[in-house]
Amino acid sequence: MKLRIFCILVAIGGASTGFAADQAAVRAQFLVAHKLAKAGLDWQSAAPEMASYPLLPYLEHAALMHTPRPTSEALAAFIARHGDQPLTRTLRSQLIARRVQTKDWKGVQSLDLASLPPVDRCHQYQAAIELGQGQDRKDAMRAIWLSGKALPSACHPLDHWLRQQGALDGDSVWQRIELAVAANQIGLLRTLATDLTGKDKVAALHLADLLTNSAPARRNAKTWPDDVAHRKAMVLGLVRIAARDDALAATLWREFSPLFKFDDAQKYRVIDTIALYRANSFEADAANWLDMLPVGQDSAATREWRLREALSRRDLAAAQAAIDRFDTTQLTDPRWQYWRARVAELRGDAAAAGRFYRELALSPTFFGFLAAARADRPYALCPIPAPAATDASRALAQPGLHAPLNCTRLDGRPRHGVSGMPR
Known part of the structure; x- marks a missing residue:
C-alpha cells in the first residue's frame, strides 16, 4: 500500500510539471497580489483571476492582517469562510480570547473544534461552566486537570470549579502527582502536596525531597514511617530514579x-x-534482576528486554523462556514472531522454526520478508504495476492538493508553505 502511494506521488510529480507550467502566469499574478494585499492596497482589481485561485485565503489573510488589530467581526468572517485550516487557527485562538474577555460565552462555544489547543479547550470548558453546562463536561475537565505539567492560566477556572464540585479527591491528587513525577515536575509535585492533608501531605513532600537526588534526602528516607502514603511515595520515587540512574x-x-x-x-x-x-544497559546483573520477576508481574517492555538480554549472551534456553512469557499481543507482532522462529532455529528445532517462518512469510512486512528468505518462500511484498497517468489526473483533481502544489512551486522547494506566510 505504501509503495503504491509512493508511485502515485511520483506520477503526480510528473503530471504536475505540466500543471505548474499552465499555472505559471497565475502564480506570478499571485505574488504581485500578495504584495499589494500586505500593503493594504486593492489587490482584487489588479489580479481578478485570484478569485478562484487555490491560495486565495492567503491573499485575504494578508489583507486582513495589514490592520494591526483586525476587528472581531472581520476575524469571525474570515474563519467562517475558511473553516479549520492552519491559516485560521491562530485567528480562531485570538477571537476566542477576545470573546472570553467580553464574556461572550455562546460566541466562545460557536468557535469550538475538536482540534483546539489546550488553552482554547479550557476556554471552551469555562464557557460551559458559565452557561450552566459544567456537569456535562466534568469528566473532560478532570482529564485536562490530570496533567503532569502546570496548567496554563486559562485552565484555572476549571481547577476552581472542580474543587467546588468536590471532584478532586486525594486519589485524584495522587494520580496527578504520579504524572508530575514521571514528567520530573518537582515544583508541581510540591504544589500538589498542599492539596493533601495529614500523612499524605507529609509523604508527598518527602517524595519531592527524595527526587532532588541529594544524599541528605536519601538518608532521611530511611526514617520515613511505614504507612500507606509513604509506601506509595517510595515506589514512585524509586521508579523515577531508576529511569535516570538504575x-x-x-x-x-x-x-x-x-x-x-x-x-x-x-x-x-x-x-x-x-x-x-x-x-537496557546490558549490565552484568541484568539477568538477576529479571529473574526476580514472577510470570505475570513483568511488563511488556521487560519481557522484550529479557529476550534481548538473553540473546546478547547467546543463552538460547533463557531466550526461549523469555518468548514463553510473551502475551498474545506480542506474539502477533511480526518482529517477535520472527525471533520466535529464529530462536527455535538456533536451538535446533528445525520443524518448529520452519513452521513459524512459513506462517510469517505470508506477512507483507519487513520481518515477513526475512522469514520468506529463510523459508525459501515467495515474498508477500508483491510488486505492483506502475500507476497510469489517469491515477495522477484523478489525484490532481482533488481540490485539497492544489494549494500545497502551488505553495511548493512558489517557494521553489518541496515544502507546503509560502515564505512569510502563516504555516
Whole structure:
C-alpha cells in the first residue's frame, strides 16, 4: 500500500510539471497580489483571476492582517469562510480570547473544534461552566486537570470549579502527582502536596525531597514511617530514579525494601523498572534482576528486554523462556514472531522454526520478508504495476492538493508553505 502511494506521488510529480507550467502566469499574478494585499492596497482589481485561485485565503489573510488589530467581526468572517485550516487557527485562538474577555460565552462555544489547543479547550470548558453546562463536561475537565505539567492560566477556572464540585479527591491528587513525577515536575509535585492533608501531605513532600537526588534526602528516607502514603511515595520515587540512574535505584531498593511492607504490586513495579533499565544497559546483573520477576508481574517492555538480554549472551534456553512469557499481543507482532522462529532455529528445532517462518512469510512486512528468505518462500511484498497517468489526473483533481502544489512551486522547494506566510 505504501509503495503504491509512493508511485502515485511520483506520477503526480510528473503530471504536475505540466500543471505548474499552465499555472505559471497565475502564480506570478499571485505574488504581485500578495504584495499589494500586505500593503493594504486593492489587490482584487489588479489580479481578478485570484478569485478562484487555490491560495486565495492567503491573499485575504494578508489583507486582513495589514490592520494591526483586525476587528472581531472581520476575524469571525474570515474563519467562517475558511473553516479549520492552519491559516485560521491562530485567528480562531485570538477571537476566542477576545470573546472570553467580553464574556461572550455562546460566541466562545460557536468557535469550538475538536482540534483546539489546550488553552482554547479550557476556554471552551469555562464557557460551559458559565452557561450552566459544567456537569456535562466534568469528566473532560478532570482529564485536562490530570496533567503532569502546570496548567496554563486559562485552565484555572476549571481547577476552581472542580474543587467546588468536590471532584478532586486525594486519589485524584495522587494520580496527578504520579504524572508530575514521571514528567520530573518537582515544583508541581510540591504544589500538589498542599492539596493533601495529614500523612499524605507529609509523604508527598518527602517524595519531592527524595527526587532532588541529594544524599541528605536519601538518608532521611530511611526514617520515613511505614504507612500507606509513604509506601506509595517510595515506589514512585524509586521508579523515577531508576529511569535516570538504575544503579542508584538498585542500591536504594536494597536499602529501603526491608523498611517498608510493600504489597506485591508495589514491590514488582519497582523491580520491573530497575530490571528494565539494567537490561537496557546490558549490565552484568541484568539477568538477576529479571529473574526476580514472577510470570505475570513483568511488563511488556521487560519481557522484550529479557529476550534481548538473553540473546546478547547467546543463552538460547533463557531466550526461549523469555518468548514463553510473551502475551498474545506480542506474539502477533511480526518482529517477535520472527525471533520466535529464529530462536527455535538456533536451538535446533528445525520443524518448529520452519513452521513459524512459513506462517510469517505470508506477512507483507519487513520481518515477513526475512522469514520468506529463510523459508525459501515467495515474498508477500508483491510488486505492483506502475500507476497510469489517469491515477495522477484523478489525484490532481482533488481540490485539497492544489494549494500545497502551488505553495511548493512558489517557494521553489518541496515544502507546503509560502515564505512569510502563516504555516
